[in-house]
Every structure is written in C-alpha cells, then in structure tokens.
Amino acid sequence: MKKILILGAGIYQVPLIRAAKRMGLYTIVASIPGNYPGFPLADKVCYENTVDHEAILKIAREENVDGIVTAGTDVAVITIGRVCDALGLRGLSAEAAEIASNKLAMKSRYEEYGVRTARFRKIPFAREDYEELLEGLEFPLIFKSVDSSGSRGITRVDSPADFREARHNALENTRSDYFIAEEFIEGDEFGAQAFVQDGKVEFILPHGDYVFRGDTGVPVGHYAPFETDRACAPDVREQLEKAIAAMKLDNCAINADFIMRDGKTYVLELGGRSGATCLAELVSIYYGFDYYEKILRVALGEHVDFRAIKDDSGRPRLTPNASMLLTSDRDGVILSQENRNDPSDPDIVQIQFDYAPGDSVHAFRVGPHRIGHVITKGDTLGAAVEKLHQALEHIDIRVAGEA
Template identity: 30%
Template sequence: MIIKKLAIIGASYLQLPLVKKAKEMGIETHCFAWREGAVCADVADFFYPISIVEKDEILKKCQEIGIDGITTIASDTAVVTVNYVASRMGLLSNPDDYSEVTTNKYKMRQCFLENDVPSPKFTLVEDANHYQISGFRFPLIVKPTDRSGSRGVEKVLDPVQLEEAIVRAQKESFEHKAIIEEFVTGKEISVESISFEGKHYILQITDKVTTGAPFFVELEHHQPSSLPDDIKEQVCKIVLNALDALHIQYGAGHSELKITENGDIKVIEIGARMGGDFIGSNLVQLSTGYDFLKGVIEVSLGDFHEPKIIEQHYSGVYFLSEETQYLKPIIEHWCDYPEILEAEINNEELRRVECSGDRSGYLIYQSDKKYKI
C-alpha cells in the first residue's frame, strides 16, 4: 500500500485539526513552522523547524520528501507558500501568480473593482504623512494591507484618530502599508466554500457577532445564517463571482461580507483558506455533516469528491473575554450543558479584546434549534 505524503504549512493550534484529520486518513504528515508555538510538532509524523515564509527552503525539503500534496488552513501567510511550492512541483493549488491578490487587502480591492464585485470604497496608504481621502466621509476603517485576525483594524471618527490608526496599522503590516475604507454598517456574515478545478461549492453561511467599534473582533459565530433565502441566494451569486475574480480554483474559501439595512451586499474580503475561529475546522461539519477538513486534504491530493450536505443542525462558537465574562461559569461547567461539545479557558485573565489573540477561551455547541446563551 502506497502511503500519501502531505506537507502542512504551519504548526500552531490552527493547523492541529488538519494534522489530526490527515493522520486519521492514513496520510503521512510533514509540518513546517517555527518551533515556538508549534503544537503540531509532537503530533505530525515529521516536523521541520522552518519558518513558513522560507518558501525556497520548504520547497527544497518537499522535493526531497517527494510530497503528494501541500495545504494549510486558517493562515493567509501560509497560503502564499503553499501555492509557491505546489506550482513548482506540479501539485494542485491556486495559481502562484494570484497569491498576493488573495492575501493583500489592497490588491484584492483592486481586483474586486476591476471585476464588478461590490465592495467598500478604498485607498492605499504607503506614507503615513501623505494619503488622499477626498470623497470619503467619516467614520472610516483602517487596516493593515496584509494581516488577519483583526490585527490593526480600527474604526476612526476624525482626522486625528485616522492618523493614529494609520501608524498602528502600518506597524502591524508586514509591508508597512495600510488601507483606508469607507465604513459599511450592517449584518456581518461569512460564506464557507470549497473549490476543485475552478468549480465552487457553497457549504454554509455563517452569522457573526463582533465587539463593534473600534476593533470589530469576533465574539460569536453561528451556522446556519438567519438571512432570508432570497438574500442568501444573492450572497452566493456574488461570492461565486468573487472567487472567480480572485482565480481561486482549489481548496477552501472564506468570504466575509456585510449586508446593509438597505439590502446592499458588500464583500469585505476573501481568504483562499478555511475560516479560523473553528468555523472551517469544526462548525461546518457540525451544521452540515460535510467533513470540510477531509475535503481540503482530498483537494490537495487530487482525490476530490463533490460535497454532500447530509445533515442540518445549528452550530456555533462563543469566545470568552472581558466583554463576555458571563460565559466563564458556563465554560467552567460546560459538561452540564448537553449542547456544548467542547470548551476551554486558556487564560484566566479576561481582557478587553483588540485582536483575536486577546480572547481567553471558547465554547463550541451543536443543537437542533437555535442556541442562545
């Protein structure tokens, strides 16, 4: 029996479900990441302490190993390396030429503009002392061009706050650039999808609850979305067009959108990867029965099977922070709640969150009806 070899870029807790799933499937796992925080190092069959941005070094090692596929979940930075290595080894991935478009918010906005994908008005800031916002009205949103997890994202109300937010966003950015966007109010959702050979399959739509201004860090995710069916249909049509525009042909997709009170739909950003926060790794399978992790692995190995939605449940995740301290006793006694499948407190200190890394714990649920804590 020939054992398939899978390279996984990243080894933090975000990749752990992927490593475990691959091993469950009888696949030999090869993980690449810094040693610090590499919880997958002791789980994967092989671990290589190579930074995920060291593309050529990872390529060389993957060629030595003779991998059959390469993938990642929930990491924009790792996506670039996946596409780079795969394209040079003749493996399945999205086009390397479009890696930056799917990981850089400014270039993504440009792509949306060129392909009639509805999205917020925007402008690039390369120099904190020189930027153009004529035609914009406050409030505005400032973001690093190339980070995820709400790092450096901030709503600003006036020019003074804008200058300060630009400096913070540029410090967070790998390329030291920021993007200014018009502020879109409305319901936040994400669309979870998987693609193979350019055909896209919508798996689920997720409702989001955030901290709100100024940092908009996610505190809850719930599936399926409570949107009316006609709006869901419009959302899916827009997302399919956006996935095509970004040349996403293989693997998971995580599309974030806002729907205004007037019913306007705006694409905020799209990741050529699973959604983090347990959305892709846990919630999709809990709400639909479709094994999303297995599907992503099969795509990377060229053995894809069309998704079948075999179940309909409600699933979701709540995150613990100072804003949600009411969750602490529930998480501490989560076994008393039959709907809660998993819960953990990883930091006893409850902080007000400015990015997803500030959250102190979580609980994941599955229910046959809407579950509100």
C-alpha cells in the same frame, strides 16, 4: 503512505493535523520554533518560517510531499500557492495566493470585476499629507494594513483626529510601504464558508458572527444557519462567485466576510483558506462530514464530494450550531479554570481550554488572543444558541492581572 505538508502548528492547525493522522497520512508540520500545540502531533517537524517559500519548497521537494495545506491563517497562503505551482500540486495558484494575501490587490480586482465592495484608496506610509488622497470618501473610514491577518493592523477612523493612531497601527502590522483606507459600511456583518473545486463552487454556507468591538469588529464566535432575507440570497451567491472569479481562487477553502446594507451584499474580503474561530467545525457539524478531511483530500489531488450527509428519508441532514471563543479581559496569568457542564450532554460538541493554570494570557484584542472555545448544536438554531449561553455560564476562568 502519502505525505502531507501542513504549514503552521498553532491552535487552528491542530484539528487539521489530527485529521491527517486519522487518515493515515505521514504528517510533516512546518513552523517557526515555539510552544505550539501542533508539534507533538506531527510525524516530522521542520522549524522554518512559513512565509519563507524557498525554504518550504525545499522541504516539499526533499520530502516528496503529495500535498500542502493550512487552516485558519492567511500567513502561509502565498507559500502554498508558490509550492503548488512549482511542484504541480493541487491547490490555489501563486497568482491567486498573491491576490488573496494583499488587500489592495484584492480590492483592485473587485473593482475591475464589478464586485460590490467599499470604496477605497491606496495610501503610502511615506506621505503624511494624505487627506487629499481621501477626497471623495466619507467618514467613518477603516485604515487597514494590506498583508496582516487576525484583525491586526485595522482601525476605525471617525475623523482626521484619528489618522495618526490608525496609521501607526497599520504600520506596526505590515511588511508593506503602504496601507489602504476604505469607507466603513454600516450594516449587518456576516460571513460565509465555501469551497471551490475545479472551478466549481461546491457549497456556500453563510454564517452569523458574534463580534467583539475593539478598534474594529473582531469575530469571537459564529452560528449557522444565517438566515438572510430570501430575496437577498441570490445576491450573496452572485457577489461571492464574482469575487472568487476576480481572485482566481480554485481548489481551496474560502473564508468570506460580508456586510448587508439595504438588501445588498458588500464583499469586505475573501481568504483562500478555511476560517478560524471554529468555522471549519461549523461546516463539519452543519453538513455532517469532516471538513478538515475533505480539505486534505483535495490537497492530495482527489475529487471530493461536498454534499451534506442525508437522513433516512434522503434529505440533507443540516445541523444548526453555534460557537464562542473564551477570552480574558486582562493581561495576566490563569489562576484556575473550571468546566461545570455535563460531559454527557449530546448538544455540547466541544469545550476546549487552550492554556493551563500558570500560563500567561493576553487581554482579548485580536483573534490569536483566544484562550479556548465552546461549540454547541441543536435541533434548531435557537436551541443551539441557548445551549451555547448555558454552557458559557458553567465555565469559570480566573486570571490574575490588571484589567
């Protein structure tokens, strides 16, 4: 029986763990202790911090694992790269993982390789008179911690009056002694899921994003297909492929964030793993294959076919779909939750509650504050989106607490 080491036991690793179990793999899950839903599903649990690459490498060696992987989080990516290098496993390299896990390194590579991206500056936390460093950049700006994920440590800055609070937010969400400031590009936000295998980009699936407007835009849902202007499609591919090459990403899933302005694609950032917020499910539904299974097979050293499932006429069967997180507008305790949707509706793919009545939840600010999700599909994108809104109207969650 082959062994797979999965880093993380949270809500976005659960489908990966379940896919591994369906495949008959011996599933080892590593994570810090906590009430994580992935622990009961695993064959073996190792209570280790996934950023401690030496501890994870020791586990991988002792267990003689055949692969190591994660989903939906950037936190464990560096560890995966280092373990893959040390043990000769298939996956992104330590160098690529380091670039993908540090926004300054990533942006610097984009600049070197001619990837179209926002202008930026490195700002040391120790330096308080950094207005001089920002010379040449235009407001609004974004202050970002360089090593956080889930939209943490990111703040929009409209004037110097916002500097102190934005700097503090970056400082509270980083292990580094600097952050970056970059220009905020006004335009249409969208993303893409992709996979690179043996140096070849196997697919690129652009998707639209539903965004929660807090300190910055936080994705709360997605839909596919995302129709860019036909003339812009080659530019999307070109910029993504250049960014992948710049970051030296290979044999891994890719989560990409873009802005489209005046017909030009600007790369915000790429992650060397599958996206969260139902994005792996978006890929699976759209192409008709189990994306989690394919991610696992690549990690195990197999060469995988990423072509879409075909219909009876031999054409790719591409299924439009849409998803949305369930969230709370307040910190508090769930009093009740009700799903009044028809369980036999074929176009409702999944409705999931992450918590039960009596559980404490957070007011939504960043991705991990989700309390569930809804996924729908349809013959057309319009039908999938309409079904999504209908399904959401038939879900009631009551949370006691102050708004």
